[in-house]
Amino acid sequence: MTQIHETAYPVLPAELEEAELRTVYTPSAAEIRFVFGQFRQAPTRVLILVQLKLLQRLGYMPVVSDVPPAIIDHMCAVLGARPLPRTTLARYDRSGSKSRHQKILREYVR
Template sequence: MTTIERTAYPRFKQYPDPKELAQFYTPTGEEIQLVKSRTKSHEGFFSFMVMLKSFQRLGYFPHPECVPEAVIKHLRSSLKLQDWVKAIPSERQRYTYQKAIREYLGVKPYDKDVQKLIAILVAAEAEVKDHPADLINVALYGIGEGAIRTPCV
């Protein structure tokens, strides 16, 4: 097992079961309203929703082509969209949607300030932990547990 496999770095399941799809990838009414208010087309709506649900599940924005087909099909079905509606946004849309999703969820992007904070967290833990996977987890949990999250407004 490699170091990265022993960390908390989340990844998609390639074949999620129906319960997982329903639990993690079914949009709420609030999410649908948010996405409708920020998009102008079916493609924009769908790609924004795929990005939102992916970010909520993983804590980062995967490349749109990396989202498993099962997730895409579940979202398409949940939103009653036709098969021709694309799930991959343009680069400009990706940037715009990422910004809107971070704002909605109260998450700041990784920047130099966060990099400094992570370095401080890892340095402090390195005094008592010496395995790389443990230190990677400190960095990841530090990010997820408030280092870059801001209160939802």
């Protein structure tokens, strides 16, 4: 099977192994400090960090409601946040906040 880095448009696998979640999708202490310094609400922090890790991994930020639940659940566990309902993800995708957050993330990764 073609590896994620070998494709022109990398995509997320439907299932992820625990080791990949830990190594690829666990934010660093600096990333957590950045997000905690910028945002107050736990669901927003989770979604921002998910998008940050996806931007680093894929080179773009996919629609949040299309992200495998394992990644979002992992980020919730890392931050000690409650699991996010799928309706929250869909609502976030439609919100104006998402584009503002993505702009902040793009500036952060430069």
